[in-house]
Amino acid sequence: MDTAVMHTAFRPIAPGEVHRWGGAALLAARRSDLRTAPPLSPAELRVARALPDRRRADWLAGRLLVKLLAREAFTAPAYEVEVLPRADGSPYLLVGGSPVPGLHVSISHTARHVAAALAPEPVGVDLCETASAPLVRRVTDHVFSPRELSLIGTERPEALAGAWALKEAAVKADRSGVFGPAPRRIEILGLGPPVLGGRRRAMAWRTGDALLALVLARP
Structure with a gap:
Protein backbone atom coordinates (compact mmCIF):
# COMPACT_ATOMS: atom_id res chain seq x y z
CA MET A 1 0.00 0.00 0.00
CA ALA A 14 -19.38 17.45 14.51
CA PRO A 15 -22.87 16.16 13.68
CA GLY A 16 -25.71 18.62 14.01
CA GLU A 17 -23.54 21.72 13.51
CA VAL A 18 -23.39 23.84 10.35
CA HIS A 19 -19.90 23.68 8.90
CA ARG A 20 -18.62 26.06 6.22
CA TRP A 21 -15.96 25.23 3.66
CA GLY A 22 -15.09 26.85 0.34
CA GLY A 23 -18.25 28.97 0.35
CA ALA A 24 -20.51 25.97 0.98
CA ALA A 25 -22.65 25.36 4.06
CA LEU A 26 -22.65 21.73 5.17
CA LEU A 27 -24.70 19.90 7.77
CA ALA A 28 -24.36 16.26 8.78
CA ALA A 29 -26.42 14.39 11.35
CA ARG A 30 -27.01 10.97 12.83
CA ARG A 31 -30.31 9.56 11.68
CA SER A 32 -31.17 8.66 15.27
CA ASP A 33 -30.94 12.36 16.24
CA LEU A 34 -33.54 13.51 13.71
CA ARG A 35 -36.76 13.39 15.69
CA THR A 36 -38.85 15.95 13.80
CA ALA A 37 -40.29 15.88 10.31
CA PRO A 38 -39.69 18.83 7.98
CA PRO A 39 -42.63 21.06 7.05
CA LEU A 40 -43.60 20.08 3.51
CA SER A 41 -45.24 22.04 0.73
CA PRO A 42 -48.08 20.44 -1.28
CA ALA A 43 -45.60 19.64 -4.07
CA GLU A 44 -43.19 18.01 -1.62
CA LEU A 45 -46.03 16.03 -0.08
CA ARG A 46 -46.95 14.64 -3.49
CA VAL A 47 -43.38 13.47 -4.03
CA ALA A 48 -43.11 11.97 -0.54
CA ARG A 49 -46.39 10.06 -0.78
CA ALA A 50 -45.29 8.44 -4.02
CA LEU A 51 -42.17 6.94 -2.42
CA PRO A 52 -41.93 3.56 -0.66
CA ASP A 53 -41.65 3.79 3.13
CA ARG A 54 -37.85 3.33 3.45
CA ARG A 55 -37.12 5.66 0.56
CA ARG A 56 -39.53 8.22 2.05
CA ALA A 57 -37.63 8.19 5.36
CA ASP A 58 -34.37 8.91 3.52
CA TRP A 59 -36.03 11.64 1.46
CA LEU A 60 -37.52 13.37 4.51
CA ALA A 61 -34.25 13.27 6.45
CA GLY A 62 -32.38 14.97 3.62
CA ARG A 63 -35.06 17.64 3.17
CA LEU A 64 -35.01 18.41 6.88
CA LEU A 65 -31.28 19.21 6.75
CA VAL A 66 -31.64 21.36 3.63
CA LYS A 67 -34.43 23.36 5.27
CA LEU A 68 -32.28 23.85 8.38
CA LEU A 69 -29.45 25.16 6.20
CA ALA A 70 -31.82 27.38 4.22
CA ARG A 71 -33.16 28.87 7.45
CA GLU A 72 -29.74 30.44 7.98
CA ALA A 73 -29.59 31.80 4.43
CA PHE A 74 -33.12 33.18 4.04
CA THR A 75 -35.63 34.98 6.20
CA ALA A 76 -38.49 32.98 4.69
CA PRO A 77 -40.26 30.52 7.03
CA ALA A 78 -39.36 26.86 6.63
CA TYR A 79 -42.67 25.94 4.97
CA GLU A 80 -41.83 28.31 2.09
CA VAL A 81 -38.56 26.46 1.42
CA GLU A 82 -39.05 23.58 -1.02
CA VAL A 83 -36.60 20.91 -2.17
CA LEU A 84 -37.91 19.21 -5.28
CA PRO A 85 -36.40 16.73 -7.75
CA ARG A 86 -35.39 17.58 -11.30
CA ALA A 87 -36.11 15.13 -14.10
CA ASP A 88 -32.73 13.47 -13.45
CA GLY A 89 -33.52 13.12 -9.74
CA SER A 90 -31.09 15.80 -8.52
CA PRO A 91 -32.54 18.23 -5.96
CA TYR A 92 -33.11 21.93 -6.46
CA LEU A 93 -34.24 24.64 -4.08
CA LEU A 94 -37.24 26.98 -4.21
CA VAL A 95 -38.17 29.75 -1.81
CA GLY A 96 -41.65 31.21 -1.92
CA GLY A 97 -42.39 29.10 -5.00
CA SER A 98 -39.46 30.44 -7.05
CA PRO A 99 -36.13 28.72 -7.81
CA VAL A 100 -33.16 30.36 -6.12
CA PRO A 101 -30.67 31.40 -8.82
CA GLY A 102 -27.04 30.69 -8.13
CA LEU A 103 -27.64 28.34 -5.21
CA HIS A 104 -27.00 24.62 -5.54
CA VAL A 105 -27.99 21.80 -3.21
CA SER A 106 -26.85 18.23 -2.63
CA ILE A 107 -28.05 15.52 -0.25
CA SER A 108 -26.68 12.15 0.86
CA HIS A 109 -27.77 9.50 3.33
CA THR A 110 -26.76 6.09 4.63
CA ALA A 111 -28.46 3.78 7.10
CA ARG A 112 -27.05 5.78 10.04
CA HIS A 113 -26.19 9.23 8.69
CA VAL A 114 -27.53 12.01 6.50
CA ALA A 115 -25.85 15.12 5.08
CA ALA A 116 -26.78 18.13 2.98
CA ALA A 117 -24.92 21.06 1.44
CA LEU A 118 -25.79 24.43 -0.09
CA ALA A 119 -23.28 26.28 -2.25
CA PRO A 120 -23.07 29.11 -4.82
CA GLU A 121 -21.52 26.71 -7.36
CA PRO A 122 -22.33 23.13 -8.38
CA VAL A 123 -21.91 20.99 -5.29
Whole structure:
Protein backbone atom coordinates (compact mmCIF):
# COMPACT_ATOMS: atom_id res chain seq x y z
CA MET A 1 0.00 0.00 0.00
CA ASP A 2 1.23 3.51 -0.73
CA THR A 3 2.77 5.12 2.38
CA ALA A 4 0.70 8.28 1.71
CA VAL A 5 -2.41 6.22 2.29
CA MET A 6 -1.04 4.81 5.55
CA HIS A 7 -0.84 8.32 6.99
CA THR A 8 -4.12 9.65 5.60
CA ALA A 9 -6.41 10.78 8.41
CA PHE A 10 -9.80 12.37 7.91
CA ARG A 11 -10.64 15.10 10.41
CA PRO A 12 -13.84 14.64 12.41
CA ILE A 13 -16.83 16.88 11.75
CA ALA A 14 -19.38 17.45 14.51
CA PRO A 15 -22.87 16.16 13.68
CA GLY A 16 -25.71 18.62 14.01
CA GLU A 17 -23.54 21.72 13.51
CA VAL A 18 -23.39 23.84 10.35
CA HIS A 19 -19.90 23.68 8.90
CA ARG A 20 -18.62 26.06 6.22
CA TRP A 21 -15.96 25.23 3.66
CA GLY A 22 -15.09 26.85 0.34
CA GLY A 23 -18.25 28.97 0.35
CA ALA A 24 -20.51 25.97 0.98
CA ALA A 25 -22.65 25.36 4.06
CA LEU A 26 -22.65 21.73 5.17
CA LEU A 27 -24.70 19.90 7.77
CA ALA A 28 -24.36 16.26 8.78
CA ALA A 29 -26.42 14.39 11.35
CA ARG A 30 -27.01 10.97 12.83
CA ARG A 31 -30.31 9.56 11.68
CA SER A 32 -31.17 8.66 15.27
CA ASP A 33 -30.94 12.36 16.24
CA LEU A 34 -33.54 13.51 13.71
CA ARG A 35 -36.76 13.39 15.69
CA THR A 36 -38.85 15.95 13.80
CA ALA A 37 -40.29 15.88 10.31
CA PRO A 38 -39.69 18.83 7.98
CA PRO A 39 -42.63 21.06 7.05
CA LEU A 40 -43.60 20.08 3.51
CA SER A 41 -45.24 22.04 0.73
CA PRO A 42 -48.08 20.44 -1.28
CA ALA A 43 -45.60 19.64 -4.07
CA GLU A 44 -43.19 18.01 -1.62
CA LEU A 45 -46.03 16.03 -0.08
CA ARG A 46 -46.95 14.64 -3.49
CA VAL A 47 -43.38 13.47 -4.03
CA ALA A 48 -43.11 11.97 -0.54
CA ARG A 49 -46.39 10.06 -0.78
CA ALA A 50 -45.29 8.44 -4.02
CA LEU A 51 -42.17 6.94 -2.42
CA PRO A 52 -41.93 3.56 -0.66
CA ASP A 53 -41.65 3.79 3.13
CA ARG A 54 -37.85 3.33 3.45
CA ARG A 55 -37.12 5.66 0.56
CA ARG A 56 -39.53 8.22 2.05
CA ALA A 57 -37.63 8.19 5.36
CA ASP A 58 -34.37 8.91 3.52
CA TRP A 59 -36.03 11.64 1.46
CA LEU A 60 -37.52 13.37 4.51
CA ALA A 61 -34.25 13.27 6.45
CA GLY A 62 -32.38 14.97 3.62
CA ARG A 63 -35.06 17.64 3.17
CA LEU A 64 -35.01 18.41 6.88
CA LEU A 65 -31.28 19.21 6.75
CA VAL A 66 -31.64 21.36 3.63
CA LYS A 67 -34.43 23.36 5.27
CA LEU A 68 -32.28 23.85 8.38
CA LEU A 69 -29.45 25.16 6.20
CA ALA A 70 -31.82 27.38 4.22
CA ARG A 71 -33.16 28.87 7.45
CA GLU A 72 -29.74 30.44 7.98
CA ALA A 73 -29.59 31.80 4.43
CA PHE A 74 -33.12 33.18 4.04
CA THR A 75 -35.63 34.98 6.20
CA ALA A 76 -38.49 32.98 4.69
CA PRO A 77 -40.26 30.52 7.03
CA ALA A 78 -39.36 26.86 6.63
CA TYR A 79 -42.67 25.94 4.97
CA GLU A 80 -41.83 28.31 2.09
CA VAL A 81 -38.56 26.46 1.42
CA GLU A 82 -39.05 23.58 -1.02
CA VAL A 83 -36.60 20.91 -2.17
CA LEU A 84 -37.91 19.21 -5.28
CA PRO A 85 -36.40 16.73 -7.75
CA ARG A 86 -35.39 17.58 -11.30
CA ALA A 87 -36.11 15.13 -14.10
CA ASP A 88 -32.73 13.47 -13.45
CA GLY A 89 -33.52 13.12 -9.74
CA SER A 90 -31.09 15.80 -8.52
CA PRO A 91 -32.54 18.23 -5.96
CA TYR A 92 -33.11 21.93 -6.46
CA LEU A 93 -34.24 24.64 -4.08
CA LEU A 94 -37.24 26.98 -4.21
CA VAL A 95 -38.17 29.75 -1.81
CA GLY A 96 -41.65 31.21 -1.92
CA GLY A 97 -42.39 29.10 -5.00
CA SER A 98 -39.46 30.44 -7.05
CA PRO A 99 -36.13 28.72 -7.81
CA VAL A 100 -33.16 30.36 -6.12
CA PRO A 101 -30.67 31.40 -8.82
CA GLY A 102 -27.04 30.69 -8.13
CA LEU A 103 -27.64 28.34 -5.21
CA HIS A 104 -27.00 24.62 -5.54
CA VAL A 105 -27.99 21.80 -3.21
CA SER A 106 -26.85 18.23 -2.63
CA ILE A 107 -28.05 15.52 -0.25
CA SER A 108 -26.68 12.15 0.86
CA HIS A 109 -27.77 9.50 3.33
CA THR A 110 -26.76 6.09 4.63
CA ALA A 111 -28.46 3.78 7.10
CA ARG A 112 -27.05 5.78 10.04
CA HIS A 113 -26.19 9.23 8.69
CA VAL A 114 -27.53 12.01 6.50
CA ALA A 115 -25.85 15.12 5.08
CA ALA A 116 -26.78 18.13 2.98
CA ALA A 117 -24.92 21.06 1.44
CA LEU A 118 -25.79 24.43 -0.09
CA ALA A 119 -23.28 26.28 -2.25
CA PRO A 120 -23.07 29.11 -4.82
CA GLU A 121 -21.52 26.71 -7.36
CA PRO A 122 -22.33 23.13 -8.38
CA VAL A 123 -21.91 20.99 -5.29
CA GLY A 124 -21.93 17.32 -4.44
CA VAL A 125 -21.97 15.73 -1.01
CA ASP A 126 -21.71 12.04 -0.23
CA LEU A 127 -21.47 9.70 2.75
CA CYS A 128 -19.93 6.24 2.77
CA GLU A 129 -19.74 4.13 5.92
CA THR A 130 -16.51 2.26 6.58
CA ALA A 131 -18.56 -0.93 6.85
CA SER A 132 -19.29 -0.52 3.12
CA ALA A 133 -15.61 -0.89 2.19
CA PRO A 134 -16.05 -4.53 1.06
CA LEU A 135 -18.77 -3.43 -1.36
CA VAL A 136 -16.53 -0.65 -2.68
CA ARG A 137 -13.70 -3.16 -3.10
CA ARG A 138 -15.88 -5.21 -5.46
CA VAL A 139 -16.29 -2.31 -7.92
CA THR A 140 -12.83 -0.74 -7.70
CA ASP A 141 -11.94 -1.66 -11.28
CA HIS A 142 -15.01 0.17 -12.55
CA VAL A 143 -14.68 3.30 -10.42
CA PHE A 144 -10.92 3.75 -9.92
CA SER A 145 -8.00 3.76 -12.32
CA PRO A 146 -4.88 1.63 -11.60
CA ARG A 147 -3.05 4.85 -10.67
CA GLU A 148 -5.76 5.76 -8.17
CA LEU A 149 -5.74 2.28 -6.66
CA SER A 150 -1.98 2.51 -6.11
CA LEU A 151 -2.66 5.70 -4.15
CA ILE A 152 -5.76 4.53 -2.26
CA GLY A 153 -4.89 0.89 -1.64
CA THR A 154 -7.58 -1.73 -1.11
CA GLU A 155 -6.98 -2.89 2.45
CA ARG A 156 -7.82 0.20 4.50
CA PRO A 157 -11.59 0.64 4.93
CA GLU A 158 -11.35 4.35 5.74
CA ALA A 159 -9.37 5.11 2.58
CA LEU A 160 -11.74 3.11 0.38
CA ALA A 161 -14.83 4.71 1.92
CA GLY A 162 -13.33 8.18 1.61
CA ALA A 163 -12.32 7.64 -2.01
CA TRP A 164 -15.79 6.33 -2.90
CA ALA A 165 -17.45 9.31 -1.19
CA LEU A 166 -15.21 11.69 -3.16
CA LYS A 167 -16.09 10.05 -6.48
CA GLU A 168 -19.81 10.01 -5.67
CA ALA A 169 -19.77 13.64 -4.53
CA ALA A 170 -17.92 14.65 -7.71
CA VAL A 171 -20.41 13.00 -10.06
CA LYS A 172 -23.25 14.59 -8.11
CA ALA A 173 -21.66 17.99 -8.61
CA ASP A 174 -21.45 17.17 -12.33
CA ARG A 175 -25.04 15.84 -12.29
CA SER A 176 -23.91 12.52 -13.71
CA GLY A 177 -23.90 9.01 -12.24
CA VAL A 178 -21.41 6.79 -10.45
CA PHE A 179 -22.39 3.67 -12.40
CA GLY A 180 -21.52 5.03 -15.86
CA PRO A 181 -18.18 6.11 -17.34
CA ALA A 182 -18.18 9.41 -15.41
CA PRO A 183 -16.23 8.24 -12.30
CA ARG A 184 -13.18 7.23 -14.34
CA ARG A 185 -13.08 10.72 -15.86
CA ILE A 186 -12.68 12.27 -12.39
CA GLU A 187 -9.21 11.55 -11.06
CA ILE A 188 -8.28 11.43 -7.40
CA LEU A 189 -4.80 12.95 -7.12
CA GLY A 190 -4.58 12.89 -3.33
CA LEU A 191 -6.49 11.85 -0.22
CA GLY A 192 -4.82 13.82 2.53
CA PRO A 193 -6.03 16.43 1.84
CA PRO A 194 -8.32 15.40 -1.04
CA VAL A 195 -7.25 16.66 -4.45
CA LEU A 196 -9.30 15.99 -7.61
CA GLY A 197 -8.46 16.62 -11.24
CA GLY A 198 -10.24 19.30 -13.25
CA ARG A 199 -11.86 22.46 -11.94
CA ARG A 200 -12.89 20.87 -8.66
CA ARG A 201 -12.23 21.57 -5.00
CA ALA A 202 -12.76 18.81 -2.49
CA MET A 203 -12.64 18.05 1.21
CA ALA A 204 -13.46 14.97 3.27
CA TRP A 205 -14.18 14.39 6.96
CA ARG A 206 -15.14 11.58 9.29
CA THR A 207 -18.54 11.72 10.95
CA GLY A 208 -19.33 8.80 13.21
CA ASP A 209 -18.49 5.62 11.33
CA ALA A 210 -18.90 7.27 7.91
CA LEU A 211 -16.70 9.31 5.62
CA LEU A 212 -18.22 12.55 4.33
CA ALA A 213 -17.01 14.21 1.11
CA LEU A 214 -17.83 17.62 -0.33
CA VAL A 215 -16.95 18.58 -3.91
CA LEU A 216 -17.37 21.98 -5.56
CA ALA A 217 -17.19 22.00 -9.35
CA ARG A 218 -16.65 25.30 -11.08
CA PRO A 219 -18.83 25.57 -14.22
